[in-house]
Amino acid sequence: MSRLATWLILAATLTFLIGPFLIVIFAGLSAGEALAFPPQGLSLKWYAKVFTVESFRASFALSMFLAVFGTLAALLIGIPAAYALNRYDLPGAETIRTIVAAPIIVPGIIVGLALLRYFVVPLNVTITLALFVTHTALVLPYAVRVVSSSLNNLRADMEEAAVILGCTRLQAFTKVVLPNIRGGILAAFILGFVASFNEVPASLFLSGPGVRTLPIDMLSYMEITFDPSVAALSALLAFMSVAIVFLAERLLGFSRYV
């Protein structure tokens, strides 16, 4: 293949990957009133407006809450689950692994519909609780898989050594296993956080009056108001994700775990 063709393919790939991101950043910088690209003039007013929209503030808080606590809950379930799958010769362990991975494979729109029809409506649970449960379930596969892969690298005889030196099984877990899979847990947290924060399809079904996650709120905002503030907000969220992953990579070599 010629040099020129190589460069063209590289350029096309980068355009598709980074292009939309750049368009959104610049669309948000527009001085005009409607969402458009290229932007009509330049100003920061839409970036400023984002922070004044009441519903954005509320939905950002909800999304943050779901991303942080949903992921923590997923880890609380996922770490012991990964440990059990890894250390004990459970009957049907393969099946359990497949089921745990299901939320990644099953389309979110089906998960959302099923939860709405058979969980929220019949049990009359609040939307916030339903969202919390959903996000926990959606993040769980990441927690189990990432923690599993760091457990794989940890020899089981290390725990036996700890027990012989006087640890109970639980102490062996907290004093030897946990410190050695700390990196994997942090990686799982970041991955889960980002996945939860960006989740759309399932959350689409689980919105109520004044209770929406940020991406859903942005969708409905756009249906009514077609100004560049949504582009500005999208750019800000993209920067937040990039910053988190960048920090994670610098601090703990994130890419080792995913």
Next chain:
Amino acid sequence: MSDAFVSLAGLTLSYGETVAVPDLDLDIAEGELIALLGPSGCGKTTTMRAIAGLLTPARGRIVIDGEDVTRTPANKRGIGLVFQSYALFPHLSAFENVAFGLRLRKRPEAEIRARAEAGMATVGLTGFEGRRPAEMSGGQQQRLALARSLVMEPKVLLLDEPLSNLDARLRLDMRNELQRVQKDTGITMVFVTHDQSEALALADRIVLMKDGRIEQSGPPAELYAEPATRFAADFMGFENIFGVEGPDLVSETGRLPLGYPTDSPILAWRPDGVAVGAGPHSGRVTASSFAGGHREYVIDCPLGRIKANAPIDTAEVPLGRDIAFDLPQATARPLAA
């Protein structure tokens, strides 16, 4: 029985439905250095894990220092175990690895410091306190694992294949180290190995195991010179083992007249015990190699392959030529069937 420090009585060990060790009896005296020797799958590691408390026996009793510990969990048994992989804690410094058990016992900080430092000094690791295990060589890691066990002052120290992960020179160092530690502390040691030379060099007594049973047990010199069974002889380097039928030695491939009477059903010779250059038998040389102090021949004869060592000052018999040999009565080891 009464003077046994560690006593295994009627010990039956199984993994699920598979019985690894059926009905084992073994007494170990205080301060003894025992080798559990055998091929993989013979139950030696399983037995060691049971003594450590990592495996609960299906039946039988384990008594250590007069106390029945059969149901005592591993973390309350007061046993040390040096793992084959060392199983050091990678997130802790060398010092903290050694101090780990003492901290669990909530000893005062000054005592922890003193005992951990003394422990590291015992194995020659003073100055390595701040290192992580990953920053240490294999030999240093092993000594660290040894120190981590020794500072707990265990009643019994178990070692799983202690020399197998080390190169030849480190093996010798470690062997001397283990013997010195054992002599200095007087601790009872049980180590597991598949290598008969390790067992011969290190142990006070060798317990040779096969299929979960004790095949033979005794001092190294005794096992080396007087193996009782075909299995024991094979393990101790008797490479020429043949059945006796009437006046002949027999094998699957043929027979050879023995030339002298014997009551044993099986006779065995080491390669050193076979005389070459003269004798009533003859065979073809199919392999010949120089081994420093002697020359190793493989001789093809009606019995199959005979392995023989010839003194280095005798003329080499080339490959493919016939060579005379003898299977002398003096070096024949009679074995039970």
